[in-house]
Amino acid sequence: MYKFKIVYLPEFLEYLQEKYTLWAPAKSGTETEFKVISSFAEIDQSRLNTTLNPKEIFFPRREVLFSYDENGIKTPPPPEKPVAVWGLRTCDTRSIRMLDEVFSNAHQMPEKEMFKDPYWINKYADSLLISQACRQPLSTCFCNWFNSGPFDETGSDIFVIKGEVNYYLKGISDKGQEVLAGFAKAEQTDEKDAAEIKDLQAAAESYMSPALDISDLKSKLDKIWDDPLWEEIGAKCINCGACAYICPTCHCFDVSDEGKAGKGKRVRLWDACMFQLFTKEASGHNPRSNSLNRVRQRVMHKYNYFVDNYQKFLCTGCGRCVSVCPVNMDIREIIKKILAHEI
Ligand code: SF4
């Protein structure tokens, strides 16, 4: 494990910029989101989680797939440099790895059925994900329900812990180790550093509420698709879509054509199953015409269908949807209600 003094962070980030396009949390009005950073001063590390999620880096909310005019079709050029992300939280790193399974089709699907999304792959290829331990998790954090925690290194290329004087940095992937070995200010940690890290981890974990056992959640959901419980769960939702928009793992999109014959573009835009028009068919029929159907779809996709396809829940417990819902729907309470429901 390496360390360098906190004051050397700007130098470390400049070092990363030699090889990478650097993304990091930055102010966006009163909120924070990941942005391409040109100088250290632009970074905002005052919040634990960014308000907006990091899927934007590899899966932008609006992306031109191609444009066309009388000279032919143009697709976006590949990025000049790979992406490095500073300031991810461990839940967000896990969410990016989950989306990679979807867009790069990295799981065990038969070769002939695979579809690999070139737009995601172009941006994601050779990227460096640097996650930072959460020293003081929020009351909305529940990553520990998913076998994770504030010091979970899973999926990181480099895992960072901010100490009192030093940043401690662990190279998890070969790529991460190579980057750290090449930074001139990085030195090896000693026993005193190991003791500080241990204390910080214990303190961070003490902020978390005890984890709920959700091992039965999927099998419970298998049995309640048409249970009246959904009427109770879905009643409050106003289908604003904020929870899906802000969620780092939701990845539904729409494709639309802009322009006219002879000149225009095809764009991909984030969409959400919580919107009424998402499933409206050309005939006018809508298989998810009411709130109950849409809330059930979101819950089922995250905690049931995704488990069937990828053997994991499509949720990291980041708590963003808990913070943003205007009618205070709390996904943790929904999960508890489902688990406690008598069939
Ligand atoms: S469902 Fe909520 S808690 Fe889970 S990943 Fe999405 S925003 Fe985070």
Ligand code: SF4
């Ligand atoms: S944020 Fe709340 S009200 Fe809006 S769609 Fe999600 S659950 Fe429904």
